[in-house]
Amino acid sequence: MKSPDVPKIRIRGLHKAFGDKHVLRGLDLDIGAGESVVVIGGSGTGKSVLLKCILGLLEPDAGNIEVDGRNVVGLRGAERDVVMRKFGMLFQNAALFDSLPVWENVAFGLIQGEGMDRAPAKKIALEKLAAVGLGADVAELGPAELSGGMRKRVGLARAIATEPEIIFFDEPTTGLDPIMGDVINDLIVKCVHELGATALSITHDMASARKIAHRVAMLFEGRIIWAGPVAEIDKSGNDHVDQFINGRAEGPIRMAVEPL
Numbered sequence: 001m002k003s004p005d006v007p008k009i010r011i012r013g014l015h016k017a018f019g020d021k022h023v024l025r026g027l028d029l030d031i032g033a034g035e036s037v038v039v040i041g042g043s044g045t046g047k048s049v050l051l052k053c054i055l056g057l058l059e060p061d062a063g064n065i066e067v068d069g070r071n072v073v074g075l076r077g078a079e080r081d082v083v084m085r086k087f088g089m090l091f092q093n094a095a096l097f098d099s100l101p102v103w104e105n106v107a108f109g110l111i112q113g114e115g116m117d118r119a120p121a122k123k124i125a126l127e128k129l130a131a132v133g134l135g136a137d138v139a140e141l142g143p144a145e146l147s148g149g150m151r152k153r154v155g156l157a158r159a160i161a162t163e164p165e166i167i168f169f170d171e172p173t174t175g176l177d178p179i180m181g182d183v184i185n186d187l188i189v190k191c192v193h194e195l196g197a198t199a200l201s202i203t204h205d206m207a208s209a210r211k212i213a214h215r216v217a218m219l220f221e222g223r224i225i226w227a228g229p230v231a232e233i234d235k236s237g238n239d240h241v242d243q244f245i246n247g248r249a250e251g252p253i254r255m256a257v258e259p260l
Helices: 047-055 077-083 102-106 108-112 118-131 146-163 178-196 206-212 228-235 240-248
Strands: 007-018 022-032 037-041 062-067 087-090 164-170 198-203 216-222 221-230
Touching: 007 047, 022 037, 022 047, 022 221, 037 102, 047 118, 047 164, 047 198, 047 240, 062 228, 077 087, 087 146, 102 118, 102 146, 108 146, 108 240, 118 146, 118 178, 146 164, 146 178, 178 198, 178 206, 198 206, 216 228, 216 240, 221 228, 221 240, 228 240
Parallel strands: 037 198, 037 216, 087 164, 164 198
Antiparallel strands: 007 022, 007 062, 216 221
C-alpha cells in the first residue's frame, strides 16, 4: 500500500533539451494526492514539455518522474498502459476528433481504451456532458458545430469520462473570453472535487490559476523557482513571480523583443 506521505506525482532532476536548447534544467516538483497544482510561466518556458514528459510523449534526458511512488520514465507497452489509465487530459484547443460526434469524442477512452460497449459508453458520455452543463441535444452534433466554450466543455467531459485519478489541464482558458474562462474554471474545480482527483494545470492566465489552484509553482529557465499556496502568491517575495503575476514589462524576466 502506498504511504500517504508519498506524493501522487514526484519529479526530481528533470532535464530535457532539444539540440542546443535546454528547456528543463533539473526541475523538481511534488503534487500531493487530491491536490490541484498550477504551474505558471511565460510562453516557451517549458510548461508543455513538462506535461509531455509526465505523459510519456517525450523522453526526459535525465531525472525521475514517479507516479504513486513508481518511476514511470521509460515504461513501455502494458506497463505504460497501466499508468496511462490513471490519467485524464484537457488539451489546450480541446483536440476533438472532427469525424466523430460529440458523445463519441467524450466516450473515446471508454470505447477505445477500455473496450466498453457503445451503449453503456454513450450513457456515461451523456452523464459527463450533463456534468459540464451540456444537454443530450449536443451529443449528436459535430465538433465543427460547437462554439469555443462548448468545445472546451466537451474536452473537459472527455477528460473526466474514465474517472481518472490524475487530470492534466493544458492552458484551459486559452482562446476564451473572460466570462467563459471563468465558467470553465468553475467546472474544473467542480469536476476535480467530485472525482477526488489530483490535478496539474499549466497556464499563464493568473485569473485561472487563482481560481483552480491549491498551490502554484513558477517555472523559469527550466526550474521551479517558487512554489507555495495560491493565497501566498501576492507575497511570494520572489521578484520573478511578482513581475509575472502583475504583468509588468520591467523586471528580471526579459522578453526577446525586436527593437522598433
